[in-house]
Amino acid sequence: xxxxxxxxxxxxxxxxxxxxxDTLDDGAVQLSFTLPVPFGDEAREAARLxxxxxGLTEPSIYHAADLGEGYSFFIVYARTxxxxxxxxxxxxxxxxxxxxxxxxxxxxxxQVGRKLVLLGACTGTDAHTVGIDAxxxxxxxxxxxxxxSYHEIEAHNLGSQVSNEALIEAAYRYNADALLxxxxxxxxxxxxxxxxxxxxxxxxxxxxxKLVVVAGGPRIGHELALELGYDAGFGPGxxxxxxxxFVAQQVVARGLATRGLLRGGKAV
Amino acid sequence: MSAASKLFLDxxxxxxxxxxxxNIADSLTGxxxxxxxxxxxxxxxxxxxxxxxxxxxIPLPNVVVDQVARAGRLDRGxxxxxxxxxxxxxxxxxxxxxxxxxxxxxxGTWEIHNEAEARALGxxxxxxxxxxxxxxxxxxxxxxxxxxPPNETMLYVIVATGNIFEDAVQGxxxxxxxxxxxAVIRSTGQSLLxxxxxxxxxxxxxxxxxxxANFRVMRTALDEVGERINxxxxxxxxxxxxCMPEIAxxxxxxxxxxxxxxxxxGILFRDINPERTLIDQYFSxxxxxxxxxxxxxxxxxxxxxxxxxxxxxxxxxxxxxxxxLAFRSxxxxxxxxxGHAFEMDPAARDGFLMELAQAQLVREVFPDHKLxxxxxxxxxxxxxxxxxxxxAMFNLVTAWTKQGIQLLGMHTEAMxxxxxxxxxxAIESARYILNNAASIGDEVEFRRDGxxxxxxxxxxxxxIGLLEEVESMGLFEALAAGRFADVKRRRDGGRxxxxxxxxxxDYFNPIEAGxxxxxxxxxxxxxxxxxx
Numbered sequence: 001x002x003x004x005x006x007x008x009x010x011x012x013x014x015x016x017x018x019x020x021x022d023t024l025d026d027g028a029v030q031l032s033f034t035l036p037v038p039f040g041d042e043a044r045e046a047a048r049l050x051x052x053x054x055g056l057t058e059p060s061i062y063h064a065a066d067l068g069e070g071y072s073f074f075i076v077y078a079r080t081x082x083x084x085x086x087x088x089x090x091x092x093x094x095x096x097x098x099x100x101x102x103x104x105x106x107x108x109x110x111q112v113g114r115k116l117v118l119l120g121a122c123t124g125t126d127a128h129t130v131g132i133d134a135x136x137x138x139x140x141x142x143x144x145x146x147x148x149s150y151h152e153i154e155a156h157n158l159g160s161q162v163s164n165e166a167l168i169e170a171a172y173r174y175n176a177d178a179l180l181x182x183x184x185x186x187x188x189x190x191x192x193x194x195x196x197x198x199x200x201x202x203x204x205x206x207x208x209x210k211l212v213v214v215a216g217g218p219r220i221g222h223e224l225a226l227e228l229g230y231d232a233g234f235g236p237g238x239x240x241x242x243x244x245x246f247v248a249q250q251v252v253a254r255g256l257a258t259r260g261l262l263r264g265g266k267a268v
Numbered sequence: 269m270s271a272a273s274k275l276f277l278d279x280x281x282x283x284x285x286x287x288x289x290x291n292i293a294d295s296l297t298g299x300x301x302x303x304x305x306x307x308x309x310x311x312x313x314x315x316x317x318x319x320x321x322x323x324x325x326i327p328l329p330n331v332v333v334d335q336v337a338r339a340g341r342l343d344r345g346x347x348x349x350x351x352x353x354x355x356x357x358x359x360x361x362x363x364x365x366x367x368x369x370x371x372x373x374x375x376g377t378w379e380i381h382n383e384a385e386a387r388a389l390g391x392x393x394x395x396x397x398x399x400x401x402x403x404x405x406x407x408x409x410x411x412x413x414x415x416x417p418p419n420e421t422m423l424y425v426i427v428a429t430g431n432i433f434e435d436a437v438q439g440x441x442x443x444x445x446x447x448x449x450x451a452v453i454r455s456t457g458q459s460l461l462x463x464x465x466x467x468x469x470x471x472x473x474x475x476x477x478x479x480x481a482n483f484r485v486m487r488t489a490l491d492e493v494g495e496r497i498n499x500x501x502x503x504x505x506x507x508x509x510x511c512m513p514e515i516a517x518x519x520x521x522x523x524x525x526x527x528x529x530x531x532x533x534g535i536l537f538r539d540i541n542p543e544r545t546l547i548d549q550y551f552s553x554x555x556x557x558x559x560x561x562x563x564x565x566x567x568x569x570x571x572x573x574x575x576x577x578x579x580x581x582x583x584x585x586x587x588x589x590x591x592x593l594a595f596r597s598x599x600x601x602x603x604x605x606x607g608h609a610f611e612m613d614p615a616a617r618d619g620f621l622m623e624l625a626q627a628q629l630v631r632e633v634f635p636d637h638k639l640x641x642x643x644x645x646x647x648x649x650x651x652x653x654x655x656x657x658x659x660a661m662f663n664l665v666t667a668w669t670k671q672g673i674q675l676l677g678m679h680t681e682a683m684x685x686x687x688x689x690x691x692x693x694a695i696e697s698a699r700y701i702l703n704n705a706a707s708i709g710d711e712v713e714f715r716r717d718g719x720x721x722x723x724x725x726x727x728x729x730x731x732i733g734l735l736e737e738v739e740s741m742g743l744f745e746a747l748a749a750g751r752f753a754d755v756k757r758r759r760d761g762g763r764x765x766x767x768x769x770x771x772x773x774d775y776f777n778p779i780e781a782g783x784x785x786x787x788x789x790x791x792x793x794x795x796x797x798x799x800x
Contacts, residue, residue, distance in 0.1 A: 025484040032689065033689075034687070034688040034689045065689075065692060067438055067444075067445060067688055067689065067692050068440070068441045068443075068444030068445055069441040069444060071439050071441055071688055073688070073692055074781075076335070115425070124457075125455075126456060127456055127459075127475060127537070127538065130571070130572055130646065134574055137573075137754075139575065139754070159539065160456060160537075160538075160539075161460060161539075184457055185473055185474040186684075188430070188473065190473050218650070218682055224799045236649065237520030240348060241323050268565075
């Protein structure tokens with residue numbers, strides 16, 4: 001049997017995994033937080049009780065600071081007795097094989113037989129294009145060129161603050177195969193509202209099944225994206241081939257290679 | 269410069285770059301001065317004291333300017349019909365605007381029978397408005413003299429809760445912790461609104477709406493805390509987007525001290541129409557100049573879309589253009605917080621030295637300017653521990669090169685708007701490093717043939733090349749060709765172009781004339797080539 005978890009010392013009980021500080025199962029955790037109470041002994045005790053209330057044991061308030069205006073800051077170390085059964089952990093993953101840029105171009109040329117059209121946008125009021133730029137623009141990120149550099153992909157980065165309606169208009173105009181939606185601002189869950197609205201509009205237009213639709217951003221996970229009706233979600237560290245490979249494989253698997261987007265029964 | 273230059277810069281080369289930037293700025297002056305915009309005209313009304321909204325929430329300055337614009341009469345300026353109505357009806361500015369909002373008065377069809385009287389009244393109330401803007405500068409000077417100035421390197425932090433009352437508490441706490449400048453980040457998307465929201469607001473996304481009432485809430489809070497800590501605390505907001513000059517006016521009325529004020533930023537990163545925003549900027553910067561506001565420019569952002577190691581020279585070139593544009597609106601060097609940033613890939617070998625070269629270069633090219641130095645954002649990750657070190661490296665460059673405005677990095681950048689203690693930790697780190705390495709720049713010299721000096725010289729060469737290219741092709745064409753930030757913007761594209769109006773020969777704008785006189789712009793116009 002393959003060894004999972006640490007090696008070279010007593011193996012952990014994978015059905016009862018606990019945080020590791022410097023001894024197996026010591027349950028050591030570090031946390032920091034601010035309380036809206038004036039700095040002093042009472043604040044420090046409140047922080048200790050807060051940790052205990054979280055179910056932690058042996059809390060040590062290693063650092064406390066007065067933030068002014070009746071706020072106090074704490075750095076706390078403590079232990080937890082909570083355990084996780086690692087053998088029962090299940091995480092949905094983006095399906096498909098991971099391919100390189102060259103493999104993707106070849107795959108599209110052979111399996112689709114025409115260029116794939118991918119549209120990217122930061123939707124709603126979101127003005128942060130750093131994520132979508134890293135995926136789409138020629139330059140890419142971390143040495144991995146963006147989708148614009150792919151021979152078999154026609155990539156259009158629509159930029160920031162694109163309304164969902166405008167994105168759908170563009171989907172018709174370019175006869176898109178896939179929409180890549182980037183959401184960076186997540187305050188008050190604005191990203192969920194934006195992402196949900198796009199899916200609803202796509203469904204109303206009868207387009208949802210004809211397109212591969214994916215979401216990305218620092219707070220977007222695959223699971224959340226699936227929940228919101230997307231085909232995949234791409235979080236931090238995603239590179240262009242992750243997205244391109246997924247889209248290409250989806251287009252083929254779903255038989256979307258030979259279709260055009262129709263509006264009112266007419267090709268547009 | 270050369271004698272004192274730690275980078276052994278060739279003074280003649282820097283002068284050549286600056287002359288090129290000066291020509292670029294001059295080439296815009298004629299175009300800009302021949303036009304006005306709906307935002308400029310609304311600004312005049314705000315400076316006359318028009319405020320408030322009508323039943324449906326439309327701001328009164330919009331109501332009035334829209335009436336005149338719809339009638340196609342904005343080419344003579346809103347103040348002509350407006351002052352005519354004031355004189356004929358014996359009303360105050362606010363009363364005229366309210367009558368227009370109630371539908372009792374249409375400034376678009378208003379017949380000007382009393383033009384001489386209207387112009388005389390306009391001159392008078394326009395002069396009062398200009399004086400009001402000037403009093404803001406005086407009041408700030410007095411307060412700073414009494415309370416004590418900010419630190420030499422001003423520590424700048426942001427608040428962005430969406431709720432102005434939360435912002436006020438967080439701003440006060442940051443000031444107590446040692447921050448000199450508090451910026452209220454705007455709600456995402458406000459730059460694209462062609463009106464300024466009204467009243468105190470408690471909801472926003474990624475920030476808080478810039479409204480005059482919100483400005484007042486923050487100003488009161490920071491004045492209050494300033495009295496307690498015996499230090500004047502500066503307030504910052506965003507004088508950019510489609511309402512750029514209106515926000516300048518609101519800031520002048522509510523004593524904001526610093527304003528993000530950069531048309532190039534709006535063009536490149538918010539897709540605002542280039543013509544519209546350059547015209548808006550020309551006037552907004554006059555207001556900022558007279559109100560004693562320090563403007564911040566957004567070149568740092570170029571390095572979030574373009575590569576910081578390859579595109580360093582685009583930042584310097586743009587700063588030189590922005591400097592010249594600012595001079596033409598009457599801003600002084602001390603009012604120029606030219607933006608640059610610590611955005612190179614932390615994995616780059618000797619990246620720290622390249623950052624140092626860039627920061628020292630900008631410092632030497634702009635010796636009397638404030639300089640706004642921005643922290644790492646592009647390569648910040650969820651690894652807060654590494655992020656804290658990246659910010660420390662950035663702080664060390666600041667200590668070394670004596671930047672004027674230090675926008676503090678947050679180790680939680682790329683995660684969320686700063687938490688209460690994020691700011692505290694950032695201030696603590698900056699104070700530690702700025703003090704602990706206070707004289708490093710005076711003590712340590714660069715090798716004449718070393719990496720830092722060579723890098724700075726290369727950047728100057730590339731900057732001259734880019735500026736001369738922009739000079740020959742024209743700024744609008746350079747923007748369309750993607751010369752800055754790797755973003756392409758056409759002069760007829762983007763948002764807000766419909767709001768541009770060519771001025772008639774008898775265009776009336778006594779406030780602009782008053783500002784030009786107060787800032788001695790006409791006297792200076794001939795001598796811009798000598799500016800530095």
